[in-house]
Amino acid sequence: MSTTFAPSTTKLEKLVGKRLRRREDPRLITGTATYVEDVKLPDMHHAVIVRSPHGAADIRSIDISKAKALPGVVAVFTGADIVGVGTVPCGASLPGLRRPDHHILAQDRVYLVGHPVAVVVATDRYIAADGADLVEVEYDIKQAVTDPEKALAPGAPAVHSQWPDNVAFTFHQNGGDIDAAFAEAEVVVKQRITSQRLVPNAMETRGVVADWKTNDRSLTLYTSTQIPHLARTLLAGMLGIEENRFRLIAPEVGGGFGSKLNVYSEEALTAWVSMKIGKPVKWIESRRENFMVTIHGRGHVDYFEIAAKRDGTILGLKLKLIQDLGAFHQLLTPVIPTLSVLMMPGLYNFRNIQAEVVGTFTNCVPTDAYRGAGRPEATHGIERMVDILAAELGMDPAEIRFKNFVRPDQFPFPTATGLNYDSGDYANTFQKALDTIDYHGLRKQQAEARAAGRLMGIGISTYGEICAMGPSVATPAGGWESATVKFEPSGKVTVLTGTSPHGQGQETSFAQLTADELGVPIDDIVVLHGDTSIVQYGIGTFGSRNTAVGGAALFYALQEIKEKLKKFGAAMLKAEEVELGDGVCLNPKTGESVTVQEIAGAAYRGVVIPPGMDPGMVVTKFWEPANFTYPFGAHIIVSEVDAETGDIEIKRYVAVDDIGNQLNPLLVDGQLHGGAAQGLGQALWEQGVYDDNGQLVTGEFMDYTMPRARMMPWIESSHTCTPSPVNPLGAKGVGEAGTIGSTPAMVNSVVDALSPLGVRHIDMPLTPEKIWKLTNGRNA
């Protein structure tokens, strides 16, 4: 057998830390990537789902006869047909959690607008849509309830009749001695703060292609997901099929932001239909369906109370958190508000907390993980409360933060909520942000602006977050990650990661790491993911875990394969001791060397097998982190409010983030910018609104204001670096930082601008209408 070895004559440039452009981009920007919608199989059929137009109604009758009679319609199924299919899973394990049966098609009642009632399968998508229009459903409309506080009021309509109080669970977390803290307090301030429903709006809507092969009893499912392996395990359970006969492929995934960290009715339904008719079936979610039935984010009503001394020392924090869960639990619905509670102490050095979460059913689409997932809500609340406290005490908001930060000598820092912050120097990062923006100069400018009648604001957010999810004990389905490094006999390298990147760029950054560790050219490295038949197993991509957990697993796999390369290299060179570096294995005594490509080839030919070694050159590593990581940072926004129009102009945006070490700073910038766009979206524009009858009245982009490029400020981004001790890369995670840091900085800035008018708090989004009412002396 003849093999070509890549020459390894020149020393390779180190790539970790370099701003390499994404290797993914050419296919993405030329429209040649394969998304679910691009998957076309022979004899593929199309499914369209008939959905409830009501927020709450009993189904009196369903007449499918006209739909079935339409030429091209192959089958129509309703809730009565799906006998034996499992319900939509929820991974939460809260004590006493009430779990409504979440069938993939409605049984005798619908609980939200968009609830799937029937599915029409046809040879063509348009025929299926026409068929869906011919399904006649008679409803007996009931009163819906969509506001979580109204749902908790006595006499409210019951979302699920067996639980008339609409409470799905209550969860308490207490730390320290809250009563003593409040007794000692010289100042207590209270505020109700909401965090509105948001529609995640991934650029690619969801979609599924299911291909059941009856003779093999095997299913191949293409679905736009962040968790291919977990989705396979859970869907296999719902469908009653074996995992080893079930291949799940997440092809190109056009964004998820948590909304695809889930298992949805439509995934099981499309698979079940394919099994039923014995043909491949495709279902593609329309944008309107995406607004209606893909999970929403946030949905909090929070009552905060903060206790402090007159000198600004924070003593304790109380929170009553009312979580709008929607009508059902999706995969992590009840878990998300518990993450908010964990994050309650922020970056501050107080040890007394009391939190109560009331998970509330409403006739709305379930809330679940959306970029930040619980931490943006918490950070917004704390950072607002710190500002409100500063205003109450007449303190500068920067000064009160310095006074309360956890100090560098306190790490690892156990929080009152049971976390153990890994590392940080909060004051240093904050000082850098203040210096960058010239904080004291700005305050002078602000005084002048105010004297001139202008409404200028400076908003600070010093945020912390929980990333790199996470230790398995703290996650519903395992928190480790896996990687395989495989030299092909030709010396080319294939990396398999259990993470499932969908825009984060690990095909690039993991190749950088691999190139540096193995000393092979980056063009010789391919990173594969998102296919359960190729990748060993993996947890997936969410919670800012790709680099800090998946990258760490890859790092350890690389170390192990390097050891194997050394052993084989030593055998080939007949040397006792060898050195491995720059893609070459060297006998330092003789100066003889072999390249790693030559070693790999030899390991496959099996000509020289060192004692105790097996042939081949493949290593798979599963790695379990011992802790979360805790990135942090300081975002400062300078804004000016136009009193005449209520318009808000962002004058400056300075972000200093500490995310530990970085594999590729260009990708880090991308994550921060995207995160900030979504955080500013929540602060200023976005809101998912249901009317009292359960209708989602923000059901398209005409009614739901997504940030656009021209609405974004220039972000002056820089970093400090305290490497995480939790993983060997020292990485902390950056996927959610921008979303968490930006929102409170924006709101604090506008509240600061309006503070001369006596404004203390404004609930998001800060629409021009709301601001105009405040600047014109009307109640917002």
Place this chain on the structure above:
Amino acid sequence: MKIAGSAKLPFAAERAYAVMQDPLVLAKAIPGCDALEKTGEDEYRLKMKMVLASLSGSFEGKVRLTDSNPPRSFRMLVEGSGKIGFMKGDGLIQIASAPDGGVDISYEGDAQIGGTMAAVGNRMIDMTARMLIKRFFEKLAAEPA
């Protein structure tokens, strides 16, 4: 959604009351009406086309008249559904003689819409409803006295 407003008709109260109960007249006056059949005492079956912003579709529904107090007032209940959603309305219509020999009509009620119409047409509904009602009364006013 609350709906309230007023209109004028150049009829005497009795005539105004009668035209508003006459299926033939109503079929002409209801914008987009394809058919209006009497199905029982004070009950009609309605088929109409509805255009709302970028949406259009046909509706089938029921119209019921209750609380008849001729020629002063009656209540109208409308319920319909179609491809683009559903609507449900309940309104009180009152007729008062005006000094000019005509009548002042006032109406007041609640309307509920759902489905795609609510999700994507919400910001247009108020305006559309007002426009449809205005056209309805203009058509009625063109009837012979």
